[in-house]
Amino acid sequence: MNIPLTSDPRVIIIGGGFAGVSLAKKLSKQEVQVVLLDKNNYHTFQPLLYQVSTGGLEPDSIAYPIRKILKDFPNFHFRLANVEEINTVENKVLTDIGKLKFDYLVIASGAETNYFGNSEIEKHSMAMKTIPESLNLRSLILENFEEALLTSDLNERNSLMNFVIVGGGPTGVELAGALAEIKKGILPKDYPDLDTRLAQIHIIQSSDCILKGMSDKASEKAEDFLEKLGVNVWKNVRVINYDGKTVTTNTDLTFETATLVWAAGVKGAAIKGMDAGEFVTKGERLLVNEFNQVKGFNNVFAIGDIACMATEEFPNGLPMMAQPAIQQGKQLGENMVRLIEEKPMQPFVYKDKGVMATIGRNKAVVDLPKFKFQGVFAWYVWMFVHLFFLIGFRNRMVVFINWVYNYIRFDREARLIIRPFKKKLKS
Numbered sequence: 001m002n003i004p005l006t007s008d009p010r011v012i013i014i015g016g017g018f019a020g021v022s023l024a025k026k027l028s029k030q031e032v033q034v035v036l037l038d039k040n041n042y043h044t045f046q047p048l049l050y051q052v053s054t055g056g057l058e059p060d061s062i063a064y065p066i067r068k069i070l071k072d073f074p075n076f077h078f079r080l081a082n083v084e085e086i087n088t089v090e091n092k093v094l095t096d097i098g099k100l101k102f103d104y105l106v107i108a109s110g111a112e113t114n115y116f117g118n119s120e121i122e123k124h125s126m127a128m129k130t131i132p133e134s135l136n137l138r139s140l141i142l143e144n145f146e147e148a149l150l151t152s153d154l155n156e157r158n159s160l161m162n163f164v165i166v167g168g169g170p171t172g173v174e175l176a177g178a179l180a181e182i183k184k185g186i187l188p189k190d191y192p193d194l195d196t197r198l199a200q201i202h203i204i205q206s207s208d209c210i211l212k213g214m215s216d217k218a219s220e221k222a223e224d225f226l227e228k229l230g231v232n233v234w235k236n237v238r239v240i241n242y243d244g245k246t247v248t249t250n251t252d253l254t255f256e257t258a259t260l261v262w263a264a265g266v267k268g269a270a271i272k273g274m275d276a277g278e279f280v281t282k283g284e285r286l287l288v289n290e291f292n293q294v295k296g297f298n299n300v301f302a303i304g305d306i307a308c309m310a311t312e313e314f315p316n317g318l319p320m321m322a323q324p325a326i327q328q329g330k331q332l333g334e335n336m337v338r339l340i341e342e343k344p345m346q347p348f349v350y351k352d353k354g355v356m357a358t359i360g361r362n363k364a365v366v367d368l369p370k371f372k373f374q375g376v377f378a379w380y381v382w383m384f385v386h387l388f389f390l391i392g393f394r395n396r397m398v399v400f401i402n403w404v405y406n407y408i409r410f411d412r413e414a415r416l417i418i419r420p421f422k423k424k425l426k427s
């Protein structure tokens, strides 16, 4: 891997997401050698993926080169590598570009889509966890309308213009709202020869409310916003299967659709060698103690989505969100220095800074620890927070200018089929 051997302890970090990057930043001024491995050479700002899928933002504006984030730190090394296996007996990681020994290992590999073992749904549905997946979805949505314009088969046309989103969490809600705005503002202009009023957007949630982790008020208001935008919200309905044409549910309801977006679950992105045993818990996350040490190990840590740290308030582990990942990365950076200096580590305490979701223009819901509000002000807060956490000045400017432009012009100019997606390619 061409990493120099030094007298400093070597810390390998797997994953340059929110957790891995905040840890690397903390460690990069310390007397340790930091090796960050990621299968992509960029950091993805996942909260805005839905805007890439719906042509509101170009993909480059929510990605940032990992090398650039840490370019000023001499003890930092990045390698573009897919970690295939972890060997905790010999303290080494095995990757597609070679193997490397570590003194300390930090697993920050995030999460991946959870289909709960349903291979039919996995094969036929669309996920939205990465930039390539978001681009696939963007292409598919647009290709569907191009096909709908040409077909004379009414059933086929309806199916092409029917969008079913499974999962009423922030991802599903934000995507449904954005699709509804496209239907209203863009489609009639782009496809004057097609009756785009027939396009339907359904969001299906297995429990009795959407945005389950948020307050009742936020959930009710979000549902109200969605319904006003023309989205059909189905609650207490569980999707059982999708064969590429028909969505079947645990009720009499079925949906004919060419597009099913699966936003109903995530699980830890476990890596061979650390994907079984007593340290793997529900949702394939790694059980960690209050210092983020993986159960049974002193020199192997996990942070962010892959880590399951149970607390009194969150007995099933902290929420799989950006804030716990960032905070754990920072805290572990400080703890590793203490560990190397043979000082006692400090336990991690999660500071809940709130949850928010946007449903569309002027429509968002925000639950802060002390205040809860919805509507226009919430929407401004949502935009400010997302701009603040985006990495890179250029990205912030590009996103801001795009948002202002889209707001004034009711437009989404990135509605481009750059890399056509054909469903059959997935099989």
Ligand SMILES: Cc1cc2nc3c(=O)[nH]c(=O)nc-3n(C[C@H](O)[C@H](O)[C@H](O)COP(=O)(O)OP(=O)(O)OC[C@H]3O[C@@H](n4cnc5c(N)ncnc54)[C@H](O)[C@@H]3O)c2cc1C
Pocket: 014, 015, 016, 017, 018, 019, 020, 037, 038, 039, 040, 042, 043, 044, 045, 046, 047, 048, 049, 050, 081, 082, 083, 084, 108, 109, 110, 111, 128, 129, 130, 170, 171, 269, 271, 303, 304, 305, 306, 320, 321, 322, 323, 325, 356
């Ligand atoms: C569509 C969407 C919307 C979201 N919206 C919000 C939101 O509004 N607010 C919020 O707080 N959270 C949101 N989240 C969740 C948030 O993005 C995650 O909680 C956060 O990214 C977790 O950070 P992480 O560092 O643990 O993992 P990630 O950010 O996922 O980073 C993991 C990294 O590990 C790399 N990796 C994985 N496996 C390997 C391997 N084997 N070898 C090499 N590299 C590997 C990946 O390439 C990736 O770069 C959203 C997530 C999604 C998907």
